[in-house]
Amino acid sequence: MTPAVKLALFTLPPLIAAGAGAFVASVRAPGVRITSVIQHFTGGIVFAAAALELLPQDRTHTTTPVVIGFVLGLLLMLGIRQVCNRLEQRFEDSTLPTGLIIVTAIDLIVDGLVLGIAFSAGEETGLILTIALTLEVLFLALSVSTALGAARVRKLWTLSLPVLLAALLSLSAVGGHALFAGLPPNFYAVLLGLGTVALIYLVTEELLVEAHEVPETFLATAAFFVGFIVFFIIEASVKTR
Template sequence: MVGTLTQALSYTMLAVVAALVGGIIAVYRTPGPQMESNVQHFAAGVVFAAVAAELLPDVHTRAPIVVVIGFAIGVATMLGIHRLSKYVEKRDIGGKMADAAGLLITVGIDMLIDGVLIGVTFLAEAATGVLIAVALAIEVLFLGATGVIALPEETSTVKKLAVPAGFGILLLTGVITGVLVFDGVTGTPIALVLAFGSAALLYLVTEELLVKAQEVPETPTSTTLFFVGFLLIFLIDMLH
């Protein structure tokens, strides 16, 4: 278990660093709407490919009823998180931070879930864990920047950078939890987690990344970047 945990944490550090890099870029050089859209398209393609190439084939071999239950729980959880974020925004919880609170809560919980998924995939198949960790690192690069951009302009640099750092800590916490809780576990529990994780990531792509990416006019470049991201991860999986 120690070896698996060390390996999982090592690759997850890529995502932690990516979150900090995204936050630093957002602090000192905020990307424009079109650049954000381009990054969102690329990240969506990367995450979609990771799910299609690694998670779904593993899920496909499991008992149908287990897969249905796992997917249903995953979708319900993500919808619940979305509703919670809207409630926070509507109730103006957090004062000046109210506008950012909903987003930060959503991303924070998502980081924890993604961390657990990384930990479980490393237990099931190290190669799958590596690919998922790399794909999520690209996703987290964008999320780190998004968390900083959402904060009020008068927020200090230290507090701004604390946001992506917090995302990284939650991701690492999820990995540790996933490995410790599911070490030695096989069968139905692993199938449930993989199906749950697949649904959560597909929700992230379709209802978060691509929806936000459409807030600016679509361009050939942004569309192409989605397929570049998809093909990149797909080729890495083929050559692995």
């Protein structure tokens, strides 16, 4: 089995999660409070992935390349955010959630590249990060499918488009791994720092910002820390095998 095929199989869970999220949203879309809880829980999972999996990897490399990666990652994410804001404004009057679809596609491509970097660090690291991103994809599928349903798009598209978007993560991960595998340690350290910033940015500037658009509740706040603890338990279980 080639590395590309093996990685494609490892990234099947996000595709399955996208299908499940789209199906749930097509049956009964979650309300804003439940959505906020899901966002907090997902944020806790992804934040734990950055803190417990990628940051320890960063510390195994010399400081300068990692710091360069942090800076480049921040510039990249800020640049992507500017592009996404303009796209959302451009398609604001559209009856279809075109802006949301494009922004989601960009997010998943970036996540896939981060996953490709993680698998370059090691299969175990990649698998653990896949768990975190699978939950993120589940939430994104819920959001996209709900928006398509509100726009009265055909049910076939509300079910299939989130899965097609999730496939971008898989393709990006396979391409990123092929591109990044075998890089010299300093170049790889830069990419690792960039990936760490991308995940932290996803939590602090996207998931939690959207989650706080509704009044904060005790359950939502607790969900973030539950997500962190759940990921900690999963990681500890995987690493002790």
